[in-house]
Amino acid sequence: MLLKDICTPDVVSCAADRTALHAARLMREHHVGDVIVVEDAESDPSPIGVVTDRDIVVEVLGKELDPARVTLREVMRTPVVIASTCEDLAQAVDRMKFQGVRRIPVVDENSRLVGVFSLDDLLKRLAVEAASIADIVAREQDRERRMRR
Amino acid sequence: MNVGSICTRRVITAHPRLDVQTAAELMRQEHVGFLVVVPEESPGPQPPLGVMTDRDITIAVVAKRADPAALRVGDVMSVQPVLVGEGDAIDVALRTMRRAGIRRVPVVNGRGEVVGVLSLDDLLDFIAREMESLSGAIRNGRQIEGVTRT
Numbered sequence: 001m002l003l004k005d006i007c008t009p010d011v012v013s014c015a016a017d018r019t020a021l022h023a024a025r026l027m028r029e030h031h032v033g034d035v036i037v038v039e040d041a042e043s044d045p046s047p048i049g050v051v052t053d054r055d056i057v058v059e060v061l062g063k064e065l066d067p068a069r070v071t072l073r074e075v076m077r078t079p080v081v082i083a084s085t086c087e088d089l090a091q092a093v094d095r096m097k098f099q100g101v102r103r104i105p106v107v108d109e110n111s112r113l114v115g116v117f118s119l120d121d122l123l124k125r126l127a128v129e130a131a132s133i134a135d136i137v138a139r140e141q142d143r144e145r146r147m148r149r
Numbered sequence: 150m151n152v153g154s155i156c157t158r159r160v161i162t163a164h165p166r167l168d169v170q171t172a173a174e175l176m177r178q179e180h181v182g183f184l185v186v187v188p189e190e191s192p193g194p195q196p197p198l199g200v201m202t203d204r205d206i207t208i209a210v211v212a213k214r215a216d217p218a219a220l221r222v223g224d225v226m227s228v229q230p231v232l233v234g235e236g237d238a239i240d241v242a243l244r245t246m247r248r249a250g251i252r253r254v255p256v257v258n259g260r261g262e263v264v265g266v267l268s269l270d271d272l273l274d275f276i277a278r279e280m281e282s283l284s285g286a287i288r289n290g291r292q293i294e295g296v297t298r299t
Contacts, residue, residue, distance in 0.1 A: 021211065028212035033204060053207040054182050060211070061170060062177030067211050123273070130280075 003092055004085035006125060007106040007115035013038045016048060020060045020067040020075055023051050036105045036113055037076045046111040049076030050103070082107055083117060093122060152242045153235035155275045156256045156265040162187045165198060165223030169210055172222050176203055185255045185263050186226045194262035197255045199226035232257050235264055239275065242267060 037049040059075040083092040103118040182203035187195035233242040256265035
């Protein structure tokens with residue numbers, strides 16, 4: 001399973017010179033908990049950092065800074081842990097585990113941001129797989145009942 | 150297994166008159182993203198009035214350009230929070246959280262006082278351990294048969 005088949009293409013990105021206030025508005029508007037920071041949305045859309053809703057509370061308000069003045073460059077978490085579309089799922093999950101991150105931006109072969117992969121995506125997938133395994137058990141009993149009368 | 154055996158016992162509380170600015174500093178200091186709002190400032194067992202997350206602050210205060218020093222926790226918190234009992238079975242808690250669509254809930258004792266927080270992370274940890282026991286039993290079964298049935 002490659003990341004391009006499982007990652008979420010709806011990703012909210014924002015240029016590094018925009019403010020924390022702008023990022024908070026994006027989070028509110030798009031119902032997401034994080035924004036991927038890029039150098040420039042048009043000319044250089046490769047991820048350089050991540051800012052979460054928690055970062056805005058802890059790194060901005062928690063330090064008594066003004067969200068309308070602080071730029072994302074100042075509060076974003078770097079270096080960003082990224083994954084590539086053609087990477088195997090297990091490889092990416094290993095790296096997330098090692099780095100202790102819940103979400104990673106996914107980039108194409110030109111380092112352009114194309115999606116995000118989160119532990120929530122992984123969890124949904126694992127749940128489907130576990131349900132399939134349980135279903136095999138149920139079907140096997142059913143099959144034996146029919147075949148061995 | 151019940152909720153009390155897997156939940157986090159460390160609860161950071163705030164009272165409704167606390168300003169949001171100080172609440173944000175509290176979240177920073179205590180490394181939490183979830184405050185349980187209780188009636189009194191004093192420590193000791195109290196019933197939960199509401200809950201407030203770091204996300205609530207970003208979405209309801211920062212994004213709206215409201216002044217965090219002027220707003221109170223009581224203005225921003227979610228009231229009538231969904232609760233689970235420490236004696237509840239885990240599947241009961243799962244159903245409650247699923248119905249409400251929330252990742253974190255305060256855990257209360259028989260007197261309705263907050264004694265912990267149950268999160269999706271605690272539940273995942275529990276299920277992962279059960280899965281590990283399951284595959285461990287399969288591995289051991291194979292090994293034991295290898296030794297006993299030569």
